[in-house]
Amino acid sequence: MIKVELLCVLLPLIGSIFGNMINNRLISQLVTTSLVVCASLLSWYLFFDFKDSYVITLFPWIELYKLKINWSLYIDSLSMIMLIIVNTVSAVVHLYSIGYMSHDIGVSRFLSYISLFTFFMLILVTSDNFVQLFFGWEGVGLCSYLLIGFWFDKASATKAAIKAFIMNRIGDFFLY
Numbered sequence: 001m002i003k004v005e006l007l008c009v010l011l012p013l014i015g016s017i018f019g020n021m022i023n024n025r026l027i028s029q030l031v032t033t034s035l036v037v038c039a040s041l042l043s044w045y046l047f048f049d050f051k052d053s054y055v056i057t058l059f060p061w062i063e064l065y066k067l068k069i070n071w072s073l074y075i076d077s078l079s080m081i082m083l084i085i086v087n088t089v090s091a092v093v094h095l096y097s098i099g100y101m102s103h104d105i106g107v108s109r110f111l112s113y114i115s116l117f118t119f120f121m122l123i124l125v126t127s128d129n130f131v132q133l134f135f136g137w138e139g140v141g142l143c144s145y146l147l148i149g150f151w152f153d154k155a156s157a158t159k160a161a162i163k164a165f166i167m168n169r170i171g172d173f174f175l176y
Helices: 004-021 026-047 077-100 107-126 129-147 154-176
Strands: 052-066 067-075
Touching: 004 026, 004 052, 004 067, 004 077, 004 107, 026 067, 026 077, 026 107, 052 077, 067 107, 067 129, 077 107, 107 129, 129 154
Parallel strands: none
Antiparallel strands: 052 067
16 A cells, blocks of 8 residues: 555656656646645645654665665654645646746646656655765756756756756765
8 A cells, every 4th residue: 555655755756757758738737737736735634644753664775784774754743844845835836837838848848847856855855864865965956957957958048057067066065
């Protein structure tokens, strides 16, 4: 049985994957947006049903001698609030982007990038260990690069995306 917490995190990823694969713009927008809205509603449901902190271990990720790192979700009151914030803001951005980018031919790709950004942000806020947190952090950085350089045919967007990517790498270096 799939846990609701896992659906809250994985629905934006599923929307990103399938929304970009569908050739019909309207259906693509409907898939990505409805999955993020569903994740948002499930987050609110979890919030009102929340009682105590817990960890959901999904699978072992890295095992080196005595180092064992699992891919898991840590659910506590803070991560629950962050699930609500990230999913709800993402749902509103998806809904707004449908109208705002209605003239743009790449709206399906844009919504796919936003859904992927949402997934990595959710990994970041529900991570149970620093390696998984780093994975979410780097994924958010990658999606920032993709979203900033969305109109890759414009030289200014490409330069801004490269600059943001380099500054993110410099920030990561000094963070450690």
